[in-house]
Amino acid sequence: MLTKSVYLDAKNRTLELLNIAGIALTNAEKDAIEVADFGLKQVEIQGLQLITYINNDHYCAKELVLFPHQTCPEHKHPPINQFDGKTETFRCRLGKVFLYVEGSATEKISATIPESSKEYYTVFHEIELNPGDQYTIPPNTLHWFQAGEEGAIVSEFSTTSSDEYDIFTDPNINRISEIEE
Amino acid sequence: MLTKSVYLDAKNRTLELLNIAGIALTNAEKDAIEVADFGLKQVEIQGLQLITYINNDHYCAKELVLFPHQTCPEHKHPPINQFDGKTETFRCRLGKVFLYVEGSATEKISATIPESSKEYYTVFHEIELNPGDQYTIPPNTLHWFQAGEEGAIVSEFSTTSSDEYDIFTDPNINRISEIEE
Numbered sequence: 139m140l141t142k143s144v145y146l147d148a149k150n151r152t153l154e155l156l157n158i159a160g161i162a163l164t165n166a167e168k169d170a171i172e173v174a175d176f177g178l179k180q181v182e183i184q185g186l187q188l189i190t191y192i193n194n195d196h197y198c199a200k201e202l203v204l205f206p207h208q209t210c211p212e213h214k215h216p217p218i219n220q221f222d223g224k225t226e227t228f229r230c231r232l233g234k235v236f237l238y239v240e241g242s243a244t245e246k247i248s249a250t251i252p253e254s255s256k257e258y259y260t261v262f263h264e265i266e267l268n269p270g271d272q273y274t275i276p277p278n279t280l281h282w283f284q285a286g287e288e289g290a291i292v293s294e295f296s297t298t299s300s301d302e303y304d305i306f307t308d309p310n311i312n313r314i315s316e317i318e319e
Numbered sequence: 320m321l322t323k324s325v326y327l328d329a330k331n332r333t334l335e336l337l338n339i340a341g342i343a344l345t346n347a348e349k350d351a352i353e354v355a356d357f358g359l360k361q362v363e364i365q366g367l368q369l370i371t372y373i374n375n376d377h378y379c380a381k382e383l384v385l386f387p388h389q390t391c392p393e394h395k396h397p398p399i400n401q402f403d404g405k406t407e408t409f410r411c412r413l414g415k416v417f418l419y420v421e422g423s424a425t426e427k428i429s430a431t432i433p434e435s436s437k438e439y440y441t442v443f444h445e446i447e448l449n450p451g452d453q454y455t456i457p458p459n460t461l462h463w464f465q466a467g468e469e470g471a472i473v474s475e476f477s478t479t480s481s482d483e484y485d486i487f488t489d490p491n492i493n494r495i496s497e498i499e500e
Contacts, residue, residue: 295378295476
């Protein structure tokens, strides 16, 4: 449960970053900005803001907005019935993002792992994304990401998104955030 | 066949518009900017510039760049074998776009139909897209679009793109442009 004031503050900071990037939203999209605290109640440290442009039976497009050093916790998109699981392409639009995926661990990673959840970060193959850089994450592949010191905006192009099926390494996480009325 | 100088001029103007919008490309993406004149040799009037970010078996993301009043000619994306045909979502990022699709004709349309190809424009249901506005075009649906007086940038999110199968109303059109060496 997100308190109303935490939600509104995160939403306003999201709008500021979008404004810096020159990314326009409709009023309906502004109202629908999603703030995910993953049930951890420390949205500044582990959290993510999302705008979903389109999510149909074939493809999905979102903007992901991250505050400075904010981290989206480690998770994967598993197969669902006939579907292989979500494939997603992250394209950095503003700021800097450190993305971590399965594979050979980078010797000295640039991100700071959130202290309170240290044991739930297990993949350390680092990809640094600056504006114009992109990376495609295959289905069912563990990944997490953290913004640099100015925050970041990432365009996500993907197959159909069904966040409720995401598998997080941290068992305390609840992907779907509710906002206090 | 596009002459080298027409291609380079269109590419430079594309980079200027992307710069105004704050959209960053890698050097490889800059080199790969596609200028489509549709074989009509009047790229300023009927033409389109494209940057393809990703095009895999499931989804595709591009930026479409249009110069002031430039028109992408009428076409549709037909079914191919098991595939229904391309579904595409146009999201305006910069400038203004007038999009025309099948359906009730708008009484007085805002675009100017290219004089030399008048008979090959047959659908007139107008949708005006300003920054933040988007519209999804179903498969196998005739559509064409024209930028407003400042040009436009449109993000396209879609199913897999296979431009070579596009069906244009104008039989003189050749979708795949080659550049003079």
